[in-house]
Amino acid sequence: MVSRRLGQFLVVGLGLAPATWVAIRALNGDLGVDPVETLSQVSGDWTLRFLLVTLAITPASRFLGLNQLIRYRRTVGLTTFGYAVFHFACFVWLDQWFVWADIVAEIADRLWITIGFATLLLLIPLAVTSTNGMVRRLGARRWRRLHRLVYLAGVGGVMHYWWAVKADTRVPLVYGLILAVLLVVRLVPRRRRHV
Amino acid sequence: MLIQKPADFRSSEITDERVYVDRRAFMRAAAGIGAAAVAGASLPGLVTGMTASPRSRDEEELTPYEAVTGYNNFYEFGTGKEDPARNAGQLVTKPWTISVDGLVENPATYDVDELIFPYTHEERIYRLRCVEGWSMVIPWQGFSLSNWIDRFRPTSQARYVEFTTLYDPDQMPGQRRSVLDWPYVEGLRLDEANHPLTTVVVGVYGRPLPNQNGAPVRLIIPVAASNEYGFYANVNPDVDHPRWSQAKERRIGEFRRRETLMFNGYGDQVAHLYQGMDLRRYF
Numbered sequence: 001m002v003s004r005r006l007g008q009f010l011v012v013g014l015g016l017a018p019a020t021w022v023a024i025r026a027l028n029g030d031l032g033v034d035p036v037e038t039l040s041q042v043s044g045d046w047t048l049r050f051l052l053v054t055l056a057i058t059p060a061s062r063f064l065g066l067n068q069l070i071r072y073r074r075t076v077g078l079t080t081f082g083y084a085v086f087h088f089a090c091f092v093w094l095d096q097w098f099v100w101a102d103i104v105a106e107i108a109d110r111l112w113i114t115i116g117f118a119t120l121l122l123l124i125p126l127a128v129t130s131t132n133g134m135v136r137r138l139g140a141r142r143w144r145r146l147h148r149l150v151y152l153a154g155v156g157g158v159m160h161y162w163w164a165v166k167a168d169t170r171v172p173l174v175y176g177l178i179l180a181v182l183l184v185v186r187l188v189p190r191r192r193r194h195v
Numbered sequence: 196m197l198i199q200k201p202a203d204f205r206s207s208e209i210t211d212e213r214v215y216v217d218r219r220a221f222m223r224a225a226a227g228i229g230a231a232a233v234a235g236a237s238l239p240g241l242v243t244g245m246t247a248s249p250r251s252r253d254e255e256e257l258t259p260y261e262a263v264t265g266y267n268n269f270y271e272f273g274t275g276k277e278d279p280a281r282n283a284g285q286l287v288t289k290p291w292t293i294s295v296d297g298l299v300e301n302p303a304t305y306d307v308d309e310l311i312f313p314y315t316h317e318e319r320i321y322r323l324r325c326v327e328g329w330s331m332v333i334p335w336q337g338f339s340l341s342n343w344i345d346r347f348r349p350t351s352q353a354r355y356v357e358f359t360t361l362y363d364p365d366q367m368p369g370q371r372r373s374v375l376d377w378p379y380v381e382g383l384r385l386d387e388a389n390h391p392l393t394t395v396v397v398g399v400y401g402r403p404l405p406n407q408n409g410a411p412v413r414l415i416i417p418v419a420a421s422n423e424y425g426f427y428a429n430v431n432p433d434v435d436h437p438r439w440s441q442a443k444e445r446r447i448g449e450f451r452r453r454e455t456l457m458f459n460g461y462g463d464q465v466a467h468l469y470q471g472m473d474l475r476r477y478f
Contacts, residue, residue: 033266097451167374168274
């Protein structure tokens with residue numbers, strides 16, 4: 001198996017890859033006709049993808065025996081948060097250009113934006129408590145209970161995407177189905193392992 | 196194109212908010228049957244050095260040709276903005292026919308050339324404001340729709356014009372899925388249709404209209420928000436859309452949003468059409 005350090009390095013590297021790629025595209029002026037829309041979409045897509053990957057780690061460890069993956073779960077979760085902040089920055093900065101009155105009105109008046117914003121807020125306590133020190137301070141039990149908020153964030157993220165799409169809901173549907181599978185498998189009762 | 200009496204349009208049919216697509220791209224003036232062998236034939240009838248229309252607004256910088264022809268809402272060819280440029284090439288636009296029926300004295304099926312050649316083509320630089328919150332400035336070539344209406348001679352009972360687009364899933368892959376009720380149908384009041392700003396477009400940037408922009412003919416109504424969330428879906432910064440703010444827009448090529456103008460800045464020419472109407476209700 002790969003060493004812990006190399007594994008961490010790989011996970012962070014993979015997490016940064018989409019951002020690096022979009023940065024290269026931006027430097028080359030290759031973000032399409034509406035770069036603001038492109039950046040918003042790309043950052044939103046990757047937020048949701050990393051969120052689903054985060055949610056896939058526990059089942060992968062439990063049902064596929066990939067126990068080593070658990071140690072990267074928080075890193076992938078933080079990556080998700082990073083892309084969520086990137087996504088929100090696209091909205092506040094590039095799309096709305098820091099016109100706070102408009103930003104507040106958009107969040108308050110449009111349910112799909114309200115849900116997206118609420119989902120971002122949900123991720124904040126999870127990101128803040130993702131350090132070893134915070135896990136220790138909270139205690140594993142409370143930490144785990146707090147981090148169940150990620151299930152809600154998954155639902156919020158998919159709903160936000162679903163409503164952001166105008167007509168063709170195929171892709172959000174796929175995300176929704178994957179999320180549903182990842183949540184449902186958690187309901188499988190844990191059994192004591194017979195060795 | 197069907198010119199019909201008011202009873203045929205129920206408000207429940209025309210203000211369907213489920214239909215969130217871009218009128219601009221769909222306003223191809225009518226249904227045609229493009230069942231021919233010759234593909235990719237360019238459209239004749241474009242005159243170089245045509246007259247600039249007094250309707251033009253040329254004080255603003257034009258949106259680049261690549262953006263105009265590469266960023267389209269044309270769900271018949273897919274829901275992505277780049278899908279139409281990718282998928283529309285296979286559409287056969289010649290020969291193309293347009294059927295005119297309903298409350299007209301001259302119902303007929305015309306070859307599109309008969310409807311394009313006889314008129315003087317002007318260059319009309321129009322702002323295009325999409326309901327999604329972006330806008331462009333585009334130099335179209337074409338002529339007022341009123342030319343056609345005069346020719347088809349609506350009867351005295353006619354009040355509305357209905358436009359039905361081509362339904363052909365073989366050529367238009369987006370129609371294989373029911374993201375909209377196909378074929379796409381639009382409507383205008385007869386006075387809106389007759390307004391000189393309302394334009395039959397046959398070219399853009401002095402070139403034949405590319406398929407993704409609505410070849411062989413499409414309609415442009417610069418006053419209307421490019422979307423059909425209502426029969427009177429005119430650009431109005433004061434009337435909100437459930438999904439996107441209509442108060443501001445981002446001009447393609449710019450970052451900072453600008454204020455959206457009432458009637459997209461054409462209010463001096465069209466406000467009389469909507470006088471006395473509650474535009475919050477009849478948007």
